[in-house]
Amino acid sequence: MARPKIALIGAGQIGGTLAHLAAMKELGDVVLFDIAEGVPQGKALDIAESGPAEGFDATLKGTNDYADIAGADVCIVTAGVPRKPGMSRDDLLGINLKVMKSVGEGIKAHAPNAFVICITNPLDAMVWALQQFSGLPAEKVVGMAGVLDSARFRHFLSLEFGVSMKDVTAFVLGGHGDTMVPLARYSTVGGIPLPDLVKMGWTSQDKLDAIVQRTRDGGAEIVGLLKTGSAFYAPATSAIEMAEAYLKDQKRVLPCAAFVDGPYGLKGLYVGVPTVIGAAGIEKVIDIKLDKAEQSMFDKSVDAVKGLVDACKGIDSSLK
Ligand code: A3D
Numbered sequence: 001m002a003r004p005k006i007a008l009i010g011a012g013q014i015g016g017t018l019a020h021l022a023a024m025k026e027l028g029d030v031v032l033f034d035i036a037e038g039v040p041q042g043k044a045l046d047i048a049e050s051g052p053a054e055g056f057d058a059t060l061k062g063t064n065d066y067a068d069i070a071g072a073d074v075c076i077v078t079a080g081v082p083r084k085p086g087m088s089r090d091d092l093l094g095i096n097l098k099v100m101k102s103v104g105e106g107i108k109a110h111a112p113n114a115f116v117i118c119i120t121n122p123l124d125a126m127v128w129a130l131q132q133f134s135g136l137p138a139e140k141v142v143g144m145a146g147v148l149d150s151a152r153f154r155h156f157l158s159l160e161f162g163v164s165m166k167d168v169t170a171f172v173l174g175g176h177g178d179t180m181v182p183l184a185r186y187s188t189v190g191g192i193p194l195p196d197l198v199k200m201g202w203t204s205q206d207k208l209d210a211i212v213q214r215t216r217d218g219g220a221e222i223v224g225l226l227k228t229g230s231a232f233y234a235p236a237t238s239a240i241e242m243a244e245a246y247l248k249d250q251k252r253v254l255p256c257a258a259f260v261d262g263p264y265g266l267k268g269l270y271v272g273v274p275t276v277i278g279a280a281g282i283e284k285v286i287d288i289k290l291d292k293a294e295q296s297m298f299d300k301s302v303d304a305v306k307g308l309v310d311a312c313k314g315i316d317s318s319l320k
Contacts, residue, residue: 003058004028004247007069007111009103010078011040011062013229014119017236018076020047023058025240027247031069032062033106034079040064066106072114074243077130079103080120082230083223089121089177090308096120097129097312104133115246115281116141117239123176124257125308128270131259132319138259139281145176146255146272147238148231152218153182156211160203161189172215172255173294174272174301181297182212186288242277249279256282263287264298271305 006022008015011034019030030047032040040062048060061068069075080096083089100120107116107130116136118127127143134141153170161168171186184194189202198205214221222231245252256275260266263285264273274286290298313319 004073005031005069005071006243007031007033007072007075007114008078009033009069009075009106010080010120011036011043012078013082013232014078014236014239015040015076016043016047017232018078018239019043019060020050021236021240022243023047023051023056023060024054025244026056026058027240027244028073029059030061031072032060033064033066033069034062035064037064066110069106070110072111074117074246075107075111075114076117076119076239076243077103078119080126083121083219084229085224085227087223089123089219092121093125093308093311094315096122096126097315100126100129101133101316104130104135107134107136112136114140115243117242118143118257119235119239121176122308124270124272124305125312127257128259128309129312129316129319131270137281138261139283141259142242142275142277142282143176143257143270143272144235144239144242145180145257146172146274147241148235149176149180149182149215149218149272150255151234151238153187153211153215156214157187157189157194160207160211161197163189171274172272173274173290174298175305176257176272177301177304178216179297179301179304180216180272181294181301182215183294184208184212245277246279246281251276251278251283253286258282258285260285264302266302269302269305269309271302 011032034040044060044062080099131141149172150170154168158165171183174181276284
């Protein structure tokens with residue numbers, strides 16, 4: 001059986017890391033696409049040359065021609081510009097919306113059957129626009145944010161409790177950004193929900209609140225340290241987890257920016273929700289019951305996403 005084909009649209013920091021991870025995990029053959037001439041070709045060759053030492057079987061090709069993504073099974077989109085210190089994700093909207101248009105058209109023409117994972121920011125609005133520009137079914141176009149946000153939450157919690165990250169689960173909802181909603185009562189250490197751990201005296205509510213805030217600011221913390229760009233190792237790893245769930249029909253339960261039409265009382269909006277990812281793409285949006293405080297945080301987050309979507313419609317009249 002032929003190996004799956006993975007097209008990476010954008011060969012920058014995240015794109016290059018995605019290519020390396022996909023090859024090392026032998027998820028399939030990799031095509032790296034970028035408008036910058038030489039960059040995807042150079043990265044593809046460099047990673048291919050790591051193959052003999054690492055011992056993976058995968059071909060890597062760099063290209064500036066959309067025709068080379070033909071028939072891709074998975075497309076992961078990072079094309080666009082990242083944040084610099086002092087910038088919010090929303091500051092990227094105008095530039096990256098134009099990029100989503102060209103990427104959407106490229107995918108529509110050459111890889112219409114792919115499962116598409118968008119990473120470009122501002123995430124919830126860009127994945128919405130990408131779905132419209134590409135015309136692919138909504139269950140095949142999804143945004144990566146929740147896996148990263150919950151990974152950051154899990155990491156900080158594991159430091160606080162001094163336990164393995166493997167035994168910490170975290171649950172986040174809402175848009176990717178300052179209005180993200182971490183759900184403490186569904187986040188656990190060894191199966192024990194966080195509010196119970198506070199009652200048990202293993203941590204305090206103040207410490208938990210500080211961890212939630214650090215999670216919300218997780219992207220900005222890295223931008224502030226790097227100064228020249230944003231996070232790329234953890235974002236790439238998170239998207240690979242989603243791609244693998246699709247390619248291997250794993251039915252993973254992962255938080256993603258998915259098209260929500262009905263659940264949570266939403267009408268056709270991309271926002272971060274728990275989903276099941278398998279061979280059909282987003283196979284299910286899990287509609288959980290929120291308490292009053294959670295609902296009010298979620299509503300705020302949804303409003304922020306709607307504001308960005310409206311801004312996109314104001315820029316490009318072809319968007320509905
Ligand atoms: P960077 O290293 O700048 O790579 C972006 C690449 O896109 C560059 O190589 C560009 O040449 C290329 N590019 C620009 N325009 C086009 C185009 N029209 N077609 C094809 N390629 C193009 O950025 P990065 O890899 O660090 O980040 C990529 C995106 O991911 C940015 O928008 C970030 O803000 C975003 N990001 C999202 C998250 C989430 O959790 C959602 C996390 C981190 C970064």
